[in-house]
Amino acid sequence: MIHKHGFKALDRSLKDIFSSKSGKSSDLPFGGKVLKLSKHLRLTTSNESFQVEQTRLFANWLLHIGEVNAGDQNTGEAIIKIPEDLLIKHSIDPISDLIEFVYPSILDNFKRLNFFHEREILAPKNDIVHEINERLLSLFPEMKGNI
Template identity: 35%
Template sequence: MRLQGTEIGSDELRDFSDWILAVGDGRIGSSVDGIEKVPIPKDLLINESIDPIFAIVESTYPDFISRCNDTGYLQKRAILAPTLDMVESINQYMIFLNQNPEKSYLSSDKICGSDQTYSALEHVHTPEFLNTIKCSGVSNHAITLKVGVPVMLLRNIEQSAGLCNGTRLIVTRLGNQVTEAKVLSGQMVGQKVFIPRMTLTPSDARIPFKFQRRQFPITVSFAMTINKSQGQSLSHVGLFLKKPVFTHGQLYVALSRVTSRKGLKILAYDKDGQITNEATNVVYREVFQNLV
């Protein structure tokens, strides 16, 4: 559906869409030691890279320094990666390239009073320890922002105004308690909105206790995790596979965010840290067996 809105030849469109569907169904590539490998076409591959972050940024955001304040330029571009660590490294690099003054915001963290073990935990899990926790769906303790930086909402704020989890915005003004931003996606594109600090509680099952973090419910989105990119339509996508995908359909989700073949570039590494022309694919074919 994303590809059908582009002005490219029907043969090229069909070949690219068939390739993406074959990746999604696990019908392409070979198995090595039980691991599925998908060959990456040469025109999609980034072959040379002394600095991998520079290479993927230069491919996805060419001439960024001169166009970092261009809303239209930032609106349809993003770098996708499997893990939060890779995403944060790219976002920090991109924020550094933006020449506008920066402002940092720190969260207020505390153990939830409703937790049955609250009295014991409050002495063990100090605010300093809680500040170090990073997990999906919750802002980091420290957020550094600049005017012109694209961000993504991590919570539903006001659905009628289009402020939902996954909505992308661009920062237009930085206050102490409220951030002003312009909507980049959805039905409210161009609308200016105000983002307040909110109390967030992680739902990550790996954390054996409940705590609250009061922080802006946003994260910088020059780069985003593949899982968080679901629902996005982008004209330029850089897929950064320094580590392989690890869940069912993850590679398909990443490849299918782009609206044209020429807008997709992939930088993949093997287990030895060398650039490769293959990408790991995870598809559980039994999921499709009962589909009619």
């Protein structure tokens, strides 16, 4: 997640960089340059054909959403059908289940060099991000003198 001021600063910078003599690109968002996700670089696969196919399908689904093809019109809102295998069903505490799924045995693994680089939780709103962060931080034992 990035703060809205980061996007505004990027927008102003790109408008300045790409402004033409006519000044038309200074009126366009991001100076008229459209940044498009064409490949999900974080997805990794094994060599097993089933895993490769599953990853390919998931990557295409992400691209489909990123290109705003999931809804009928581009109104800023869309209903997106989440695949059944990605849903957390019948849970008393879905956030804890999500944390355990993404960060298995976190207390045993958090000191591993790439443990957090290999996984992430994305959330649509800052209040959800803050709740997940608070839950994660509450799992760690106090580290006196290590700060």
